[in-house]
Amino acid sequence: MIPYSDFLFFLIIGILFIPTIILGLLGKSARKYNMLISIIVLALIFGLDMKDFTVNWKSAISILLFTLFQVLLIKGYHTYRMTKNNTQVFIIAVLLAILPLVLVKVLPFFNLHIFGFLGISYITFKAVQLIMETRDGMMKKKQVPISELIYFLLFFPTVSSGPIDRWKRFDKDFQTVPTKDEYRELLLKGINSIFLGFFYKFILAFLLYNKILVFLPNRTYDVLNGLEGHIAYMYIYSLYLFFDFAGYSCFALGVSYIMGIRTPKNFNLPFISRNIKDFWDRWHMSLSFWFRDYVYMRFVFWMMKKKWIKNRYVISYIGYFLLFLLMGVWHGLALHFVVYGLYHAFLIICFDKFERWNKKTKFWKDNKFTHAISIFITFNFVCFGFYIFSGALF
Template sequence: MINLQPYASPTYFILLIITLLPAMIALYYGRRLQIYEAVWTFGFLVLTFGGNKWHQGLALIFYVIFQLLLILLYQRYRKQHNSTVVFITMVLLSILPLVCVKLAAGLALQKLSFLGFLGISYLTFKTVQIIMEQRDGTIKAIRARNFLRFLLFFPTVSSGPIDRFRRFQADVVKLPDRDTYARMLDKGTQFLFRGFVYKYMLGYLFGTLWLPKIAQLAMAHRQAFHGLGLSWSLLFYMYDYSMYLFFDFAGYSMFAIGISYFLGIKTPQNFNAPFISHNIKDFWNRWHMSLSFWFRDFIFMRVTFFIMKKRLMKNPVRISQVAYLINFLVMGFWHGLTWYYIVYGLFHAVAIILNDVWLRFKKKHLKGLPHNSLTEGIAIFITFNTVCLSFLIFSGFLNTLWFR
């Protein structure tokens, strides 16, 4: 059996669009072919996780069954009880497979690697979100089929964005009228073409053509000068990698969003011109938005409420600073158990704390500071370079440069 990597070849897109046509035609005429969409999803899951990737497919099956049982058991429990201990246990159990996979990758534990499969992080975000919203009472009841449809919505399985169950379910239930769906098709097509430009033109330019050459140049400069490799070539690497990371990831996200629109689902956008952000907080409102908003709602806000409820601190500024540190530290560990991912998370925590300190200082002591195109340009320039520096850390290239 031939495996198809999501959004990785013309064959994949041709097969995707052709097999989607019956569902698209039905949506245009006001119907959703739920059985067909389920069979279509199953077929593409087999093409993605079958063949020589059968072990990933098996891991996915066990993972889905495990998460479904957790959701249904907690739903049944919540009808009569509301124990914090049980809630925390359910959350920990839900993230356990992902933790094992991260440990296997970071500590070279081959015995745990069999639990991994493409997209496990995105599925875990979805299941944890549902458990937390069950606890809050915003999700009263969820059927197994609705959970499976949300969890395994194929356009976003491998690359996100991270949707929310209630928003997703509302799109499933309420079919768009013909004019609305026609506009969705138009917008979905635009997303696909932008994705092709981003990933296969700009991503290829910055990543495949330029990045390896600049990396070799930076390594050569390090060997020539017997230092840390701090040279203009490293600066070029920083900017080039940042561009590659954005265009490659944004391209994948646009493919997923475009296909989602074809299925009548308005999957949220992931990027909104992040490199023109005015400060680091503005950046996280524009970069990988589905992830940053997930961390904001389910980590930052909950840590803040917990500290306030337990009265561990009184100063709201200190509370937010601690919440930022925990939020971005968790994000760093989520990316992987290596020093550069963890430092990347701490870097952004410190950056956003310093940004808040600066904004409070400016409001109190520099009220007359001009606000014009020049100051905006300076703010964008500083933010852009701060972000690119964080991406240099994230890339792991410094690890290669310094410890090779």
């Protein structure tokens, strides 16, 4: 069963959430019950094939073995870190954590489909995050209960496509029982978010895809005279991608709120971004912030510490290429994903150079007119990036 894909999924979780809502409105803890229904929903997501209502043993076994592997790795490194701090052990732990994801991404390239399941990327990101935060001393508990660790890794509202939460923030919500008034506010926010998700995903995204987008490739050269067809496809695909993914994120946030977890939002009006850096502070924020904090910042810090390159701007630019190349490859090994990542690295570097030059020359002054022009320029560069991402360019 794919989360948030049809009415049946919402019906099931709606029924399961009745005790959660009652307990929350009474100001009582629903943690244990929420953990129980999480097991039920996860079993439906990973164990049930809705096409013929059969058990998907491959997916079920994959998620069980993968979770067991990650939990043992995290607990093992956590125990080790309490007494020692060896960099090589840390690197090995991180590499082992991402190994299953790498295999899932690489093996299909050789036409090998051995294992894999929905959401393996986001669970991997959480596992790597926990290992890194353990090294940084952010996980101060002597021992994190395995049940809480699994609940964080497999939190079903966000398990398939995020947003990616942080352990410290998630654990704080998990340990705190909202008051009646606090839960009532969370419940209303959750319901509003779910309805907004329906509007985004099942109305706007549906209409853009089924009524317009699917017909453009066949009409590009016959009716829309080539270039016009590609331009139309670029803008419509960009809007479709936003409403489809933002709709899913609204569902994830809404369901999380009902469970008492304030999952961070993923989108913040990305199409009114003033520049490409502002865009990545607004688009798929949990993923972009994750890559920024756990890839870019650590790479830059490591390079500055080693002093192999003295120019900090060169280090930063190499970090941008590494960051966006990884983000592109994470989507897949196809050429258009790689080019998409490199394209955004190029945009970030160009803007950084322009920004530093503008601080000296004061060429581009900040006013209402330049603000509007900046949004227009950024929007078009972003849409062209999505056009590359779609694969239509190649």
